[in-house]
Every structure is written in structure tokens, then in C-alpha cells.
Amino acid sequence: MFHIGGEQELEKKHYYREITNSGRSSLRLIIQSAELQGKHLLLPNFLCEVILDVLLEYDVKIDFYDVGSDFEFELPKKINNYDCLYLIKYFGMANMSFQNAVSRFSKCLIIDDVFSPYPHVLERGTLWFSYNSLRKISPVADLSLLYSNQPIHKVEPKILPLFSDLKYKAKGLKSTFLGGGHGHESEYLNLFQEAEQVLDASRGIYSASNASLFEAIEFYRKLDFETKIRKENYLLLKSCLGDLVMNVNTKFYSFLPLLLQNRNTIKKKLMLDNIFLAIHWPENNKVSNKISNKILSIPLDSRYDKKDIEKLCDTLKKICDVQYD
Ligand SMILES: Cc1ncc(COP(=O)(O)O)c(C=O)c1O
Numbered sequence: 001m002f003h004i005g006g007e008q009e010l011e012k013k014h015y016y017r018e019i020t021n022s023g024r025s026s027l028r029l030i031i032q033s034a035e036l037q038g039k040h041l042l043l044p045n046f047l048c049e050v051i052l053d054v055l056l057e058y059d060v061k062i063d064f065y066d067v068g069s070d071f072e073f074e075l076p077k078k079i080n081n082y083d084c085l086y087l088i089k090y091f092g093m094a095n096m097s098f099q100n101a102v103s104r105f106s107k108c109l110i111i112d113d114v115f116s117p118y119p120h121v122l123e124r125g126t127l128w129f130s131y132n133s134l135r136k137i138s139p140v141a142d143l144s145l146l147y148s149n150q151p152i153h154k155v156e157p158k159i160l161p162l163f164s165d166l167k168y169k170a171k172g173l174k175s176t177f178l179g180g181g182h183g184h185e186s187e188y189l190n191l192f193q194e195a196e197q198v199l200d201a202s203r204g205i206y207s208a209s210n211a212s213l214f215e216a217i218e219f220y221r222k223l224d225f226e227t228k229i230r231k232e233n234y235l236l237l238k239s240c241l242g243d244l245v246m247n248v249n250t251k252f253y254s255f256l257p258l259l260l261q262n263r264n265t266i267k268k269k270l271m272l273d274n275i276f277l278a279i280h281w282p283e284n285n286k287v288s289n290k291i292s293n294k295i296l297s298i299p300l301d302s303r304y305d306k307k308d309i310e311k312l313c314d315t316l317k318k319i320c321d322v323q324y325d
Contacts, residue, residue, distance in 0.1 A: 015121060018152045021142040021160060021206040023114050023133035027054045028205045029146060030129040033153040034108050036060060039083035044073065046291050047088060049284040051112070057203065069259060069290050070246070072097045075104065084108040091257060091280075092116050092250035115254040117223055119147045137254045137301070140215045141167035141195075143208040157207045164209035166195035222302075227252055229302040233309050237298060240313035244320060245298070255280065255297035260320070263294050269319045275312060 020026045031037065037058045043051070046067040055062060063082070067073045071090040074097065079085065085105040087098055092115040102109065102122065111130035113119045115137060119130035129148045134140035142164045146152060170191035177183050208216075219226070230253035237245055237256050246257045257280070260266050270277060278299075283292040298312065 015147045015149050016152050018146040019208050020144045020146060021163070021208045021212070022135070022199060023112070023131060023144050024050055024054050024199075025205045026131035026133075026144045026146040027051065027110075028057070029152060029155065030110055030131070030148070031055070031058050031060075032155070032205075033148065033150065034084065034127065034129065036084055036108070040081065041084045041086060042075070042079065042082040043086040044088055044289075045287045046071075046090075046281070046289040047086075047112075047287075048114075048281040049286070051086070052284070052286050064287050067289060067291065069294075071095060071291075073101075075101055079105055080107075082107070084110060086110045086112065088112040089115065089120060089250075091248050092252050092254055093248060094120065095249070115250075116252055117220070119145050121147060122149070125149070134212070134216060134219065135167075137252075138215075138219045139171060140212050140219055141171070141209070142206075143212040143216050155205050158204045159209075160198065160202055160204070160206040161209060163195050163198045163202070164211055166191050166198065168211055170195065226302050229305075230254070230300040232306075233300040233304060236306060236309045237300075237313065240310070241316065244316070253300045255299055258296045258298065258316075259291070259294045260296055261294065263296050266316075266319055267296055270315065273315050275315060 018026070018029060020029060031054075038060065040061045040063070041055065042063050042065060043055075044067045045064040052062070065073055065075050071093065072095060075085075084107060085101065087101055087109065089098060089111065092113070102124075106126050109122070109126075109128040111120045111122070111128065113130055114133045116132050117134075117137065119132045121130065122128045127148075127150055129146065131144055131146040134143045142160075170188040173183055173188035173191065177185060177188060234248065234253045234256055241258075244258060246259060248256060255278070263279075267277060267279075277296045279292075279295060280297050281292060304312075
């Protein structure tokens with residue numbers, strides 16, 4: 001219809017949305033919204049321990065499916081006994097196993113998309129939830145987006161200001177330290193650790209801080225640039241390191257995982273060269289898998305340019321050559 005002016009219209013979204021401070025708050029909100037308390041869930045055996053800690057708060061019954069070293073997996077034959085299937089988009093990938101699982105499982109699906117700027121949207125009628133956590137992929141300290149095709153429970157918003165205050169203080173000190181060598185590394189490292197302890201001790205569903213809302217606006221404003229640089233860094237690392245690094249196929253690159261037999265030794269040697277690589281995710285005492293004791297993740301974000309990546313490649317090659325001789 002021809003029509004000009006008036007208040008701006010807005011097309012209705014075909015999914016519901018919420019914002020919390022963290023992946024774990026979003027997961028708690030999912031469990032409450034889907035009424036999964038005490039239910040039977042099927043999870044991957046390669047996962048972040050925080051997920052298990054949160055699920056155990058709700059007395060859920062858990063079984064695991066096995067994830068291979070290439071992040072592919074096969075679900076057990078009998079999956080209809082489960083009330084919910086938990087899928088992780090490893091390093092942002094919607095690989096074949098992920099797609100098969102989505103089409104095979106017809107009950108509640110939880111998509112853990114912590115490596116993506118926006119949670120995965122599914123085009124299906126049966127119940128699904130999907131969430132991310134910006135602190136995994138950006139400077140934003142506490143913000144997680146949660147999507148679902150069913151209305152999400154309304155909860156009394158709680159705040160956890162100490163977590164974001166400590167995080168942003170630590171981030172500021174780190175920036176000053178890296179920019180001009182002022183202060184001591186231990187000052188910001190201690191604050192980061194203190195902040196994580198605050199989050200780990202929390203059991204609620206919290207709102208994102210105002211500081212993080214502003215930082216998230218900045219992050220999304222520069223998303224095209226960020227996406228481009230990350231892809232360039234990924235391709236450069238792939239061409240330098242070849243088979244040493246894994247193949248990742250995603251729209252938005254977060255980290256490039258390496259699978260190394262002697263991961264712990266290599267990680268320690270890299271630290272001597274000021275290269276601090278994360279482990280997604282360390283072993284835990286609740287479940288074992290084929291990946292946790294080998295994996296090491298290279299960050300691909302726009303803090304790093306071609307020179308940094310080339311230097312990292314040279315160092316890594318030298319250390320790995322020595323290790324494999
Ligand atoms: C795969 C995965 N899911 C969920 C979470 C929980 O996210 P957050 O630390 O933001 O609570 C994490 C990180 O801890 C994670 O790595």
C-alpha cells in the first residue's frame with residue numbers, strides 16, 4: 001500500500017529474544033523456560049564444564065554422545081527417550097553432524113553458539129533455544145543474547161555489578177600496560193581472576209551491565225571489519241601452518257584450534273615468548289573426550305595484524321619442529 005510518514009513500522013520477528021549477562025545466565029533461563037528441571041538431557045562429551053555445573057543446579061539427568069577429533073559426531077540410535085538435545089557449534093561451525101542432529105531430533109534443542117556474534121536461528125516449528133556469550137569473542141565483559149521460538153520466561157532482573165566493574169577495571173589496566181608498559185601484569189591478572197570468581201559463585205539470572213550495552217553497540221558497529229580481519233588471519237595461519245591447524249568453516253572466525261600431542265609443553269614454551277593461548281575446554285572430572293588434552297586455540301581477532309600472525313607462525317613452527325624431531 002502507498003503510505004508515507006507517521007511512526008516507523010517494524011516487522012514482527014518469528015522468534016523471541018532476551019539479553020542476560022552471560023552464557024550461564026542464558027542457560028538457566030532456558031532451563032526454566034523449557035521446564036527442563038529433573039528432565040533427561042543428551043550432551044556432547046566435549047564441552048565447557050560450566051554447562052554441566054549449571055545443569056546440575058537443576059537436577060537434570062545427563063547422558064553424553066561422543067565428539068570426534070574433527071568435531072563431527074554421531075547421535076545414539078535411541079534419542080527419543082531424551083527430553084532435550086544440547087548441541088555446541090564448535091568454533092562457530094554448523095558442521096554436517098550438527099545439521100543432521102538438528103533435523104533428526106524433534107524435541108527441545110539447545111544450540112550453544114558462544115563463538116558467534118548472533119545466536120543461530122532455526123527454521124523449525126518444534127522447540128529450540130540458542131544463545132551466545134560476547135565475552136568469548138569480544139571485549140564486551142557481560143552480555144549474552146538468547147533466542148527461542150517460544151516465549152522466554154520473564155524473571156525479576158538481578159544485577160551483578162561487581163563482575164563487570166572488575167572486568168572493565170582489569171581490561172583498562174591491561175590496555176595501559178600493553179600500550180606503554182605502565183603498571184604490573186599481575187595487577188590486571190588478579191582482577192580478571194577475581195571477576196571470574198564472582199561469576200562462578202553466582203547462581204542467578206543477571207542482566208547485562210550498561211557498560212556492556214555500550215561496548216556491544218561498538219562491537220556490532222565494527223562487525224563487518226572484524227569479520228574480514230578474522231577471516232584474513234585464519235587464511236594466513238592456514239597457509240603458514242598447514243596440517244598443524246584444524247579446518248574451520250564458519251562465517252565468523254573466533255579462534256583457530258590446534259590439536260597437539262604434547263600440548264602442555266608447547267603451551268608453556270609459547271608463554272616464554274609472550275604468547276598466551278587458551279584451552280577450549282580443559283578436561284574435567286565429570287566426562288572425558290578425545291580433544292581436551294590436545295587442543296590449543298589461537299585468537300583470530302582484529303587486535304592482531306599480518307605481522308603478529310607471521311611472528312606467531314614462526315614461533316609455533318620452531319617450537320613444534322623441535323618437539324617433533
Ligand atoms: C561452550 C560454552 N558454553 C557456555 C559457556 C558459559 O558462558 P559464560 O562463561 O558466559 O557464562 C561457556 C563458557 O564458560 C562455554 O565455553
